Amino acid sequence: MALTRRCHRVAVSTIDVNNPVFDATAVDTACTHCGLPVPAGLLVPESEHQFCCHGCQTVYETIHGCGLDGYYRMRERLGAQSDQPDVSTHGYESFDDPAFTARWCTEHDDGTMSCELQVAGMHCAACIWLIEKLPAVLDGVLDCRVRFGDRCVTVRWSPEHTSLSAIADQLDRFGYRPHPRQAEQSVVIRREVQSALIRIAVAGAIAGNVMVLAFALYGGMFHGMDRAMFTFFRYISLGLTTISLAWPGRVFLRGGWAAIRTRTAHMDLPIAIGLLAGTISGLINTIRGAGDVYFESVTVLIFLLLIGRALQAWQQRRSQRAIALLFSLTPATARRVQGDGTAVVPIEALQVGEIIEVRAGETVPADGVITRGTTTVDRALLSGESTPVSVCVGETLHAGVTNCASTILVEIEQTGEPTRIGRLMKLVERCADDKPPVVEFAHRMSGVFVVVVVSLAIITATLWAVLEPSVAVERALALLVVTCPCALGLATPLAMVASLGRAAHAGMLIKGGSAIQHLARPGRIYFDKTGTLTAGTLSVVDWFGPDELQALAAAAERDSSHPVARAICDAFAGDELESHTIESTETIGGGVRAIVDGDEIAVGSLSYIRTFDRVISNQILAHADRAWASGASVVFIMRNGVVEAAATIADQPRPEAVDVVRRLRADGWTIGVLSGDHPSVVRALAADLELDDEACIGGLTPEEKVEYVRANSDREAVVMVGDGVNDAAALAAASVGLAVKGSAEASLAAADVYLARQGIGAIPMLLDGATGTMRVIHRNLAISLGYNTVGAILAITGVINPLMAAVLMPTSSLTVVALSFRSRVFRGV
Amino acid sequence: MSVIYVVLPVALVIAAVAVGAFIWAARRGQFDDLDTPALRMLEDDDS
Numbered sequence: 001m002a003l004t005r006r007c008h009r010v011a012v013s014t015i016d017v018n019n020p021v022f023d024a025t026a027v028d029t030a031c032t033h034c035g036l037p038v039p040a041g042l043l044v045p046e047s048e049h050q051f052c053c054h055g056c057q058t059v060y061e062t063i064h065g066c067g068l069d070g071y072y073r074m075r076e077r078l079g080a081q082s083d084q085p086d087v088s089t090h091g092y093e094s095f096d097d098p099a100f101t102a103r104w105c106t107e108h109d110d111g112t113m114s115c116e117l118q119v120a121g122m123h124c125a126a127c128i129w130l131i132e133k134l135p136a137v138l139d140g141v142l143d144c145r146v147r148f149g150d151r152c153v154t155v156r157w158s159p160e161h162t163s164l165s166a167i168a169d170q171l172d173r174f175g176y177r178p179h180p181r182q183a184e185q186s187v188v189i190r191r192e193v194q195s196a197l198i199r200i201a202v203a204g205a206i207a208g209n210v211m212v213l214a215f216a217l218y219g220g221m222f223h224g225m226d227r228a229m230f231t232f233f234r235y236i237s238l239g240l241t242t243i244s245l246a247w248p249g250r251v252f253l254r255g256g257w258a259a260i261r262t263r264t265a266h267m268d269l270p271i272a273i274g275l276l277a278g279t280i281s282g283l284i285n286t287i288r289g290a291g292d293v294y295f296e297s298v299t300v301l302i303f304l305l306l307i308g309r310a311l312q313a314w315q316q317r318r319s320q321r322a323i324a325l326l327f328s329l330t331p332a333t334a335r336r337v338q339g340d341g342t343a344v345v346p347i348e349a350l351q352v353g354e355i356i357e358v359r360a361g362e363t364v365p366a367d368g369v370i371t372r373g374t375t376t377v378d379r380a381l382l383s384g385e386s387t388p389v390s391v392c393v394g395e396t397l398h399a400g401v402t403n404c405a406s407t408i409l410v411e412i413e414q415t416g417e418p419t420r421i422g423r424l425m426k427l428v429e430r431c432a433d434d435k436p437p438v439v440e441f442a443h444r445m446s447g448v449f450v451v452v453v454v455s456l457a458i459i460t461a462t463l464w465a466v467l468e469p470s471v472a473v474e475r476a477l478a479l480l481v482v483t484c485p486c487a488l489g490l491a492t493p494l495a496m497v498a499s500l501g502r503a504a505h506a507g508m509l510i511k512g513g514s515a516i517q518h519l520a521r522p523g524r525i526y527f528d529k530t531g532t533l534t535a536g537t538l539s540v541v542d543w544f545g546p547d548e549l550q551a552l553a554a555a556a557e558r559d560s561s562h563p564v565a566r567a568i569c570d571a572f573a574g575d576e577l578e579s580h581t582i583e584s585t586e587t588i589g590g591g592v593r594a595i596v597d598g599d600e601i602a603v604g605s606l607s608y609i610r611t612f613d614r615v616i617s618n619q620i621l622a623h624a625d626r627a628w629a630s631g632a633s634v635v636f637i638m639r640n641g642v643v644e645a646a647a648t649i650a651d652q653p654r655p656e657a658v659d660v661v662r663r664l665r666a667d668g669w670t671i672g673v674l675s676g677d678h679p680s681v682v683r684a685l686a687a688d689l690e691l692d693d694e695a696c697i698g699g700l701t702p703e704e705k706v707e708y709v710r711a712n713s714d715r716e717a718v719v720m721v722g723d724g725v726n727d728a729a730a731l732a733a734a735s736v737g738l739a740v741k742g743s744a745e746a747s748l749a750a751a752d753v754y755l756a757r758q759g760i761g762a763i764p765m766l767l768d769g770a771t772g773t774m775r776v777i778h779r780n781l782a783i784s785l786g787y788n789t790v791g792a793i794l795a796i797t798g799v800i801n802p803l804m805a806a807v808l809m810p811t812s813s814l815t816v817v818a819l820s821f822r823s824r825v826f827r828g829v
Numbered sequence: 830m831s832v833i834y835v836v837l838p839v840a841l842v843i844a845a846v847a848v849g850a851f852i853w854a855a856r857r858g859q860f861d862d863l864d865t866p867a868l869r870m871l872e873d874d875d876s
Contacts, residue, residue: 128865148865194855201855205848209841229833236837 092168094346104180199248214296265447277480312493373408384676386651431732442492482791491780494820502826519770522668523717529675540571545645631681772825787812
């Protein structure tokens with residue numbers, strides 16, 4: 001940490017480039033800036049400087065007086081290795097919009113403003129240091145506090161001196177991409193965590209004290225105890241237990257009451273019955289000065305159950321937060337054409353009839369018609385089509401498609417909710433709302449449990465009323481106390497906590513426990529095609545023609561950003577790509593023409609090649625026909641006016657897809673493909689993956705995907721795996737929605753599980769883990785029910801005494817806790 | 830042994846004070862963020 005400490009005194013803007021401190025050589029894999037170990041994924045081979053995080057690197061770069069460009073290049077390279085979210089391509093002007101301020105910022109009495117920003121890319125102490133140095137770097141920033149656990153920054157600034165966009169921009173340049181964060185929501189969560197903590201504290205303090213008193217009482221039972229003291233201890237225990245039940249224990253009573261009112265099985269009901277029975281029997285026996293009391297059982301039970309719940313809530317919040325960090329909630333912007341230039345405005349400000357400029361690589365922000373320019377657009381996220389399509393003036397574009405090739409002007413026809421993507425988002429919301437609530441396994445069990453225990457208690461009371469009326473009520477109450485499902489209540493939360501934590505470690509972020517339950521048993525699984533079963537990027541799968549033409553074609557396509565051009569370059573560009581001399585490159589419509597090493601090379605689609613009016617040989621055409629039949633695209637290569645070669649370009653299945661599909665089928669899953677892409681492409685894929693043709697459906701709209709998912713969800717669990725906006729509604733409607741890495745934000749929000757590792761290879765592990773988790777839960781339930789049965793028999797027959805009850809109760813809980821954390825579910829993956 | 834009648838309530842009062850202190854700390858937000866302060870102490874800002 002020596003480095004960090006020393007550079008503190010140096011303001012970032014006035015740094016001495018030759019500061020000798022920074023020439024210190026890092027040991028092995030220690031971060032050059034902060035000295036912390038560099039995570040393996042961030043190591044840059046053959047580089048003198050290694051960095052543990054963006055913060056360290058950025059400060060280092062700033063210190064060395066490098067231009068911003070060098071920093072961006074470095075970050076890009078690191079980003080690819082560390083799996084960081086993409087750096088935003090637009091500015092933060094919209095952060096100053098009045099609508100934004102009203103929604104996300106708080107104005108203080110002294111005229112200052114504050115805002116909570118969620119920040120991606122924070123890793124270590126140096127990041128905190130760097131971000132909290134913001135007031136020193138930027139005039140007008142008054143205070144900047146990091147909450148590392150939440151990956152959250154609270155910044156306060158004076159609006160006269162600076163703006164939020166400047167702050168956001170500075171954070172972005174430091175390498176931390178800020179998103180606004182709803183302050184109210186985080187306040188609500190913080191309040192919940194606080195009250196959960198207070199409840200645990202109170203319950204714990206009371207449980208400890210009552211336990212000590214109980215030990216004294218047990219001791220007195222064997223060695224004799226003064227009658228007055230006996231009564232005194234019992235009254236104190238009674239008082240403490242009442243507080244525990246009425247304050248921290250109230251959540252269970254309220255939950256149990258809600259279960260009765262709504263007539264649903266809920267874990268809280270048997271717990272509430274047990275707690276009440278224990279307290280009431282204790283109250284009666286304390287007042288009459290005879291019989292057993294179970295105060296320590298009641299108080300320890302409340303304490304343990306609260307801990308179990310708090311742990312589960314904490315684990316689920318962690319997964320949700322990790323997923324939330326992946327979406328950029330940053331309001332999107334558009335370039336509005338104004339006079340001669342363009343102005344960046346928030347999308348909300350766009351009006352129908354205005355003209356916007358959409359550059360290559362940008363996403364079309366609203367539905368509209370092209371008024372100038374010709375380009376290629378990628379609709380993969382919106383419709384599932386794997387091949388980009390050419391569009392020209394007069395054609396309609398939907399919001400959400402990506403412009404691949406060149407700048408176009410678009411006249412807006414629809415904005416906001418009526419756009420295609422807006423309607424899709426509405427559909428996602430509706431699907432999420434309509435999803436039937438899942439009755440968790442433990443809750444279903446507890447319904448059975450209540451019925452059994454209450455009937456047993458009634459039978460016990462009736463039996464003893466006949467045999468020996470004086471002990472009837474006492475025996476029935478003893479039964480209710482002993483069978484109180486402490487372990488039952490702990491069994492699920494603890495097993496879930498352990499599994500969700502390990503799953504997150506293995507790159508599977510699971511938002512809730514119900515997903516685990518559905519995934520544990522084989523049902524129906526639907527895959528999206530583009531981006532899920534396939535990589536979502538085009539690649540060359542076949543080549544027909546002389547091999548030496550390959551390098552020339554790649555050279556001709558070198559400067560094009562078109563996906564097909566990229567595929568050709570990736571496939572054929574060797575090391576000598578730079579050695580070709582290229583002159584007069586010309587890109588028109590569906591192709592490229594260039595002079596490479598003196599030869600005229602044209603690469604393009606059939607319609608593009610036809611414009612040259614040359615004959616294409618039958619051999620090449622036959623080859624192209626075969627490719628088209630399988631749904632692929634074909635690019636023709638012409639040299640000096642002769643069409644000599646054809647390359648087949650397709651979106652290939654992921655290498656692991658075949659194994660995953662085979663494995664799922666062996667486990668008994670029904671597998672299907674729901675795709676928005678052309679049916680012939682989907683059929684070709686089905687053949688590759690050995691799937692039934694009927695189960696693989698192409699040409700589906702997002703609404704139709706939802707229909708397919710819903711059609712089966714009554715009978716069995718339906719799992720949907722997808723990535724695009726067009727899958728989002730189906731992900732929300734499915735029993736379990738799985739979003740793969742690289743998914744659209746809408747899909748991340750809608751899905752229940754996010755696979756943070758590339759591809760679908762993690763799915764079998766996820767299913768194994770889910771099965772294992774349910775096995776642990778079942779085992780825990782069996783053990784706790786076993787304890788309860790033994791206890792119930794002892795209580796009914798009247799054999800049990802308070803000491804045995806006190807031993808039995810924590811043993812069952814401890815067994816369950818130990819088994820939950822010892823299990824190997826999700827481990828070693 | 831009658832001292833227990835005094836000592837036990839006193840012990841409970843002390844426990845109540847401790848719990849009260851914890852509640853006060855929790856409400857003041859002392860337990861909201863358990864990660865940052867642990868890392869923040871690594872940078873001794875003596876400027």
